[in-house]
Amino acid sequence: MSTKKYRGFLSKFLFINESGWGIGLFIDEDNKNHQMRIKGPIGQMQTKIIYEIQGNLEDHPKYGQALEVSSFKIADSTTIKQAIGFLSSDLFPTIGKKTAEQIVDFLGVDAIKKIRQDPEIIKTVPDISHSAIEIITSVVNRVDQEQELVEIFTMNGLRLPFLNQMLKWHDDKNELLEIFKTDFYSYSRKNSFQPFLEVDRVSLYFGVEKYGVVRISAWIYEIIKEILFTTGHTFTTSEVLIAETRKRLQVSRETVIEALVFCKNQKTLVFDNHKIYSDESWSDEEEIITTIKTITSRANLKPTLENFSEDDLIQEIEQEIETSFKIPNFQYDDFQRAALKSFLSSNILILTGGPGTGKTMVINGMVRLYQKIYGSQNFALGAPTGRAASRITETTNFKATTIHKLLKASGDDVFEINASNPLDLDLIILDEASMLSNHLFADFLRGTSPVKKLVLVGDVEQLPSVSYGNLFEDLITANKFPTIKLTKIFRQKERNGIIELATAISQGQPQNLEFENLKNIHFLFEENNQINSENLIKTYQALVAKQPVGNLNYLQVICPYYKGELGINNLNTIIQKKFNGNLLKGDKIFKKGEMKFAINDKVMYLKNDSTLELSNGDMGIINLLKFENKKFTSALVEFNNRDIVLKNSNFSELTLSYAISVHKSQGSEYNNVILILDPSSNNYFLTKKIIYTAITRAKENLYIIGSQESFWKGLEKITASRKTTLVEKIQKNF
Secondary structure: OOOEEEEEEEEEEEEEOOOOOEEEEEEEOOOOOOEEEEEEOOOOOOEOOEEEEEEEEEEEOOOEEEEEEEEEEEOOOOOHHHHHHHHOOOOOOOOOHHHHHHHHHHHOOOHHHHHHHOHHHHHHOOOOOHHHHHHHHHHHHHHHHHHHHHHHHHHOOOOHHHHHHHHHHOOOHHHHHHHHHHHHHHHHHHOOOOOHHHHHHHHHHOOOOOOOHHHHHHHHHHHHHHHHHHHOOOOEOHHHHHHHHHHHHOOOHHHHHHHHHHHHHHOOEEEEOOEEEEHHHHHHHHHHHHHHHHHHHOOOOOOOOOOOOHHHHHHHHHHHHHHHOOOOOOOOOHHHHHHHHHHHHOOEEEEEEOOOOOHHHHHHHHHHHHHHHHOOOOEEEEEOOHHHHHHHHHHHOOOEEEHHHHOOEEEOOEEOOOOOOOOOOOEEEEOOHHHOOHHHHHHHHHHHOOOOEEEEEEOOOOOOOOOOOOHHHHHHHOOOOOEEEEOOOOOOOOOOHHHHHHHHHHOOOHHHOOHHHOOOEEEEEOOOHHHHHHHHHHHHHHHHOOOOOOOOOOEEEEEOOOOOOOOHHHHHHHHHHHHOHHHHOHHHOEEEOOEEEOOOOEEEEOOOEOOOOEOOOOEEEEEEEEEEOOEEEEEEEEEOOEEEEEEHHHHHHEEEOOEEEHHHHOOOOEEEEEEEEOOOOOOOOOOHHHHHHHHOOEEEEEEEEEOHHHHHHHHHOOOOOOOOOHHHHHHHHO
């Protein structure tokens, strides 16, 4: 593929993202009727300015030809009109056409070239103001510096979005070069530049020593992050870290040890009692210990209600719930009443229990008790996901929000509510606490440290967080905080096979159940995937025919793995093709990567986005796809009863959600769940907790399709224990 060169100007951007990658329309300088699409890291280009660009032409079956830009630079002016147009462009604020004409009249068509070579020459132009001289010389200097760096990045295949972002923050080329040459790794960590391999390439180009301590230590930090994420541990050992680093970089043991010492001195790693933590995982555990110790040591909230009886108030609340939720003869059981009383006497309380044990009704009672006794509305209900928060709101009639919204997230790990600007609330109740990672909980505590009462609610039998730590289970295991475990099942007017199966799995006794007698569970075990596919289609067809319009919680396919014949990726394609007829309307389809989107598709957003007010895991339905001249412009997607406009760039964070992972289903409940266990997939990671979490997403009917062998082997496999020091530290400090 030969490289093509063009000279012309950018007429407009069709799309541009935050990192500077964009699509634009480029007009040929000599033939204004020749317009072409260009794409690539062109975010620093300005419209209406003559550029020389080069790249490779690509053919797209739908959009036609486009140039993948590999480099661009501002072209030298060849006519007086071009020179005047350049000097009076938006690049030079306050320099109008009249001043530009003065300069070109005096210095000629190559005025910019002359100024570039000798900045003092601009002072010889008659009647030019001092401010105009300063603006022109500074802009020419800045543009030259930027252009030089852009050329370095484009010609050497370095990640231009890094540079585009940095040019927004730094004006001086020498300052940028200093960052690139000294320790671009540290800069990238602070500013969340990813992927690491691209950071490494930039650093190597600008002269970091390949086997020097700076580069090896950066790799070590990246490796420990991967280890902690993969294992869920909060620390590792020197031997594991040394072995993995040597394997990746082919360096000596002595070289790695020297880099480990450097990491210790730089405080990117923390060494304690033969354990090695990342600075983040260490500070998270320390923050958790420090803040919960502060909360527990505070004086209890002072009631505004005088001479009250706890039992009388609880009875009053029972009557209110009976009326509000139309539950005849509603009464809390002994453990629920104990939880409500412990809530009043404790600053930190943990409430755990399986499905149907009435955790939500206890949350409801706690809020009502708080309002009656303390006469205040200074409380918040929260959860790790948007769907979990919505479920609390629906089942308690009290407004709940995500932790990210509560902390006013403005980006990954960036919160407006933080240690410097904390919320001052009397009470916070967090549901689905088993999903809390150490890192999110530490950020939460930093932003809510003045809280007087904190209640954590969850099911300890469910999967722990995706990120490192085993927070909820660790807090219970430490045995230093009041903990109430609910065991009595309330959520069944008659036998509920789903709850019976969940309880048996929790107790390690599923083999004692008579599976054929379990109500509302349908076992369709088969080792042949052709039959499994047919069973899926039949089951889905029967259920979707009864699905109320717009009810996303009516039916959900859940699968533990993404790959395989019946993994999540293929399942979404199979279900979409079979059940969304709009996929046949080729002119109304938007293709993003390997995925196709059509009207009525069920989708999931994969990012916390404060601008769109969407949370990672929010589900929606595509109601409209807009096209102009057969080109996609935007989509209207209904999330949580709100119509959200999504642009092309947002679709990078969107996926089909007919089938989702067990982790993505956590925090939600569905009327009907189809659990797929693909016999062709490697089920080595299928565990008791994964199966338990999946089946407890179902409220009314559960269908298990696939491998019986995988099902039983998974139930026998206990999730490997996550190594943390939170329990040890709590027991030492309390």
